[in-house]
Amino acid sequence: MPDEERLIARAVAGxxxxxxxxxxxxxxxxxxxxxxxxxxRGDLEDVIQEVFVQVYKxxxxxxxxxxxxxxxHRVTVNVVLMHRRAARSRPVFSDEPPAEPVLRSRDIGxxxxxxxxxxxxxxxxxxxxxxxxxxxxxxxxxxxGIAPGEIAKIVGAPVLTVRTRLFYARRELEEMLxxxxxxxxxxxxxxxxxGAGGEP
Amino acid sequence: MxxxxxxxxxxxxxELGTREARDVNWTEVxxxxxxxxxxxxxxxxxxxxxxxxxxxxxxxxxxxxxxAVALIVGKAREPxxxxxxxxxxDESAGSVVAIxxxxxxxxxxxxxxxxxxxxxxxxxxxxxxxxxxxxxGKLTVVVExxxxxxxARTQGALVLALDRGAVEAQVVPxxxxxxxxxxxxxxxxxVHGTHLRVARTGDHVVVDLTEGVVSLGPAPRIxxxxxxxxxxxxxxxxxxxxxxxxxxxxxDALTVRAAASFVPVGPSRASLPALAAAPVxxxxxxxxxxxxxxxxxxxxxxxxxxxPGRAATMLAExxxxxxxxxxxxxxxxxxxxxxxVTVVVTTxxxxxxxxxxxxxxxxxxxxxxxxxxxxxxxxIYGTHFxxxxxxxxxxxxxxxxxxx
Numbered sequence: 001m002p003d004e005e006r007l008i009a010r011a012v013a014g015x016x017x018x019x020x021x022x023x024x025x026x027x028x029x030x031x032x033x034x035x036x037x038x039x040x041r042g043d044l045e046d047v048i049q050e051v052f053v054q055v056y057k058x059x060x061x062x063x064x065x066x067x068x069x070x071x072x073h074r075v076t077v078n079v080v081l082m083h084r085r086a087a088r089s090r091p092v093f094s095d096e097p098p099a100e101p102v103l104r105s106r107d108i109g110x111x112x113x114x115x116x117x118x119x120x121x122x123x124x125x126x127x128x129x130x131x132x133x134x135x136x137x138x139x140x141x142x143x144x145g146i147a148p149g150e151i152a153k154i155v156g157a158p159v160l161t162v163r164t165r166l167f168y169a170r171r172e173l174e175e176m177l178x179x180x181x182x183x184x185x186x187x188x189x190x191x192x193x194x195g196a197g198g199e200p
Numbered sequence: 201m202x203x204x205x206x207x208x209x210x211x212x213x214x215e216l217g218t219r220e221a222r223d224v225n226w227t228e229v230x231x232x233x234x235x236x237x238x239x240x241x242x243x244x245x246x247x248x249x250x251x252x253x254x255x256x257x258x259x260x261x262x263x264x265x266x267x268a269v270a271l272i273v274g275k276a277r278e279p280x281x282x283x284x285x286x287x288x289x290d291e292s293a294g295s296v297v298a299i300x301x302x303x304x305x306x307x308x309x310x311x312x313x314x315x316x317x318x319x320x321x322x323x324x325x326x327x328x329x330x331x332x333x334x335x336x337g338k339l340t341v342v343v344e345x346x347x348x349x350x351x352a353r354t355q356g357a358l359v360l361a362l363d364r365g366a367v368e369a370q371v372v373p374x375x376x377x378x379x380x381x382x383x384x385x386x387x388x389x390x391v392h393g394t395h396l397r398v399a400r401t402g403d404h405v406v407v408d409l410t411e412g413v414v415s416l417g418p419a420p421r422i423x424x425x426x427x428x429x430x431x432x433x434x435x436x437x438x439x440x441x442x443x444x445x446x447x448x449x450x451x452d453a454l455t456v457r458a459a460a461s462f463v464p465v466g467p468s469r470a471s472l473p474a475l476a477a478a479p480v481x482x483x484x485x486x487x488x489x490x491x492x493x494x495x496x497x498x499x500x501x502x503x504x505x506x507x508p509g510r511a512a513t514m515l516a517e518x519x520x521x522x523x524x525x526x527x528x529x530x531x532x533x534x535x536x537x538x539x540x541v542t543v544v545v546t547t548x549x550x551x552x553x554x555x556x557x558x559x560x561x562x563x564x565x566x567x568x569x570x571x572x573x574x575x576x577x578x579x580i581y582g583t584h585f586x587x588x589x590x591x592x593x594x595x596x597x598x599x600x601x602x603x604x
Contacts, residue, residue: 005346009401010401012401013401013402013404014404016234016237019237020234023233027224027226027229028221028222029221031217031220031221031224032217032218032220032221033217034217035216035217035220035221036216036217041220044220044224045224045225045228045229045232048224048229049229049232049233049236052233053233053236053237053240054598056237056240057240057598058598060406060457061457061458063344064345064346078542078544082544082546086546116211116215117215119208119211120208120211120212120215120216123208123209123211123212123216124212124216124217142209142213143209143212143213143216145213170205173205174204174205177204177205
C-alpha cells in the first residue's frame with residue numbers, strides 16, 4: 001500500500017497524528033489555492049480551517065477512486081464556494097476597509113521586480129471580478145496546472161463545460177485588460193519588458 | 201492581448217498567493233482546527249454511547265428487533281445449514297462479474313478474470329482494482345481495492361474471511377438463518393438480507409449498514425451468530441478480537457457511509473443465468489445519500505430508524521441540542537437530490553424556551569427550504585430542555601458527506 005494510502009487509512013481509523021501529517025503536507029498548497037480562488041486575504045485562515053474540518057469529516061468516504069489531490073481540490077472548491085455564498089448574503093458594514101484600488105500607472109515604481117509584483121496583484125484583482133465558476137476553472141487550469149479532465153472531476157461538470165468556462169474566462173479577462181486604463185498602461189510596460197527580456 | 205494574459209498567467213503562477221500562504225497564522229489555524237476536531241470527536245463519542253445504550257434497551261425491551269433475536273436463537277437449535285461437518289460438496293461461492301480499475305484481482309496469487317468461478321478456500325486480493333462477485337439470486341459482493349479475503353464457507357451462506365480492506369455487499373433476504381457473513385478475525389458480521397459494508401484496518405472494524413439487520417459477535421464454529429443485533433441505518437465500530445465488548449453503534453443516518461449502487465440480484469435475475477456473467481454496473485458510491493439506493497432490493501426486515509423523524513426521536517433524550525441538529529440533518533438528508541450534487545446547509549436554530557424547558561418558538565436563521573422546515577419542526581418542538589430562556593443551535597449539514 002503506498003504511503004499516502006496508508007496515512008489516509010490511519011487517519012480514517014482515528015489516528016490524530018496521521019490526520020495532522022496529512023494536514024501539514026497539504027496546508028500550504030490549500031492556502032495558496034484558497035487565496036487564489038477567494039481573491040483576498042480577509043477570511044483566508046477561516047476558510048483553510050473549514051477546508052480541513054471538512055477533510056476530517058469526509059476522509060472516511062475517500063475511496064481512492066480519484067487521486068487524493070483531486071479529492072482535496074474538490075473539497076477546497078466546495079468550501080470556497082460555500083464561503084462566498086455566505087459572504088454575499090452577509091451585510092457589508094460601512095467601516096469595512098474598501099477594496100484595494102486598482103493601481104495607477106504612476107504608482108508603479110522603477111524597480112522591475114516591484115512592477116512584476118504589482119502586475120501579479122492587479123491580475124489577482126481581475127480574477128476576483130470573474131464569476132465564481134469561471135474563476136475556479138481558470139485558477140485550477142492556468143495557475144494550478146490541472147488538466148480540464150481532472151478539473152471536470154473537481155467541479156463536477158462535463159469536460160466540455162470546463163473548456164467553455166475557460167474560454168469565456170479568458171475572453172472576459174482580455175476585455176477587462178482592454179477596458180481598464182491602469183492595466184492598459186501595464187500592458188504597455190509589459191511590451192517593454194517583453195522586448196527587453198526576450199520571452200522564451 | 202492574449203499574449204498579455206499568457207504573460208500575466210506565467211508571472212502569477214509561482215507568485216499569486218504564495219506570500220499570502222506563507223504569511224498564514226498557522227498557530228491560529230491549528231488551534232481552531234484541532235479544537236473543532238476534538239469537539240467533533242466528543243460529540244461522536246457521546247452519540248455512539250447513547251446509541252449503544254438505546255440498542256441494548258431496544259433488544260431488552262422486546263421491540264421489533266426482539267423478534268429477530270428469537271429467530272436467530274431459534275435457528276441455532278435447528279439443523280445447521282452452516283455446519284462445516286455437513287459440507288461435502290464444494291458449492292460455488294459465485295463468479296466474478298466485473299473487475300474495475302487499472303489493477304487486477306488475484307485469485308490464489310494468479311490473475312483472476314471476469315467469469316472466474318470462486319470456490320472454498322480461494323484467496324482474493326485486489327490491487328488497484330475492485331472486483332464484483334455475484335451469487336445469482338443471492339448476493340452481490342464488491343471486494344474493494346486493496347482488500348484481501350478468503351472464501352471461508354460456501355455451503356448455504358457464503359462466508360468471507362476479511363484480512364484487510366473492505367467488502368460491500370447487497371444480499372437478498374432469506375426467509376430464515378443467515379445469507380452471508382464476513383469474518384474478521386474471531387468475530388463475525390452475519391447478514392440476514394441487507395446492504396452493508398465491512399472494512400477492516402488491522403483489528404479495527406467498521407460496519408456501515410444501510411438496509412436490514414446484522415448480527416455482530418464471535419464467529420460460531422457452527423450455526424448462527426449469537427451476537428448483538430444491529431438494525432439499519434447504523435454505523436458500527438468494534439475491535440475484531442472482542443466484537444461485543446468493544447462495539448459502538450450510531451444510528452444517525454449521516455454517520456452511515458453511503459451505499460454503493462448495485463444491480464438488483466433478486467430471484468428474477470437468478471432465473472436468467474445468462475445475465476450472471478454480465479458486468480455489474482458500478483456507480484461512484486460516494487455521491488449517493490444513505491437512503492437513495494434505488495436499485496437495492498428491499499429486505500424483509502425493515503429498519504426501525506430509517507425515517508428522519510425516527511432518527512430525531514432516537515437522539516432526543518440525552519442531549520436536546522444534539523437531537524435538534526440530528527433532526528435537521530436527517531431532514532436535509534431525506535430530501536431528494538441529484539446523485540452528483542453535494543448539499544451544504546449552514547444555519548442556526550434560534551429557540552425561545554418556556555420556563556419548563558419546552559420549545560415556545562423556533563426559527564432558522566438563515567431560513568431553510570420549506571420542506572426541511574416542516575420536517576424538522578416536529579422534532580424541534582418535541583424537544584425538552586432542562587432550562588428556559590433563549591438558545592441558538594448552529595447546524596452544519598453536508599449531504600452526502602463525501603466529496604468526490
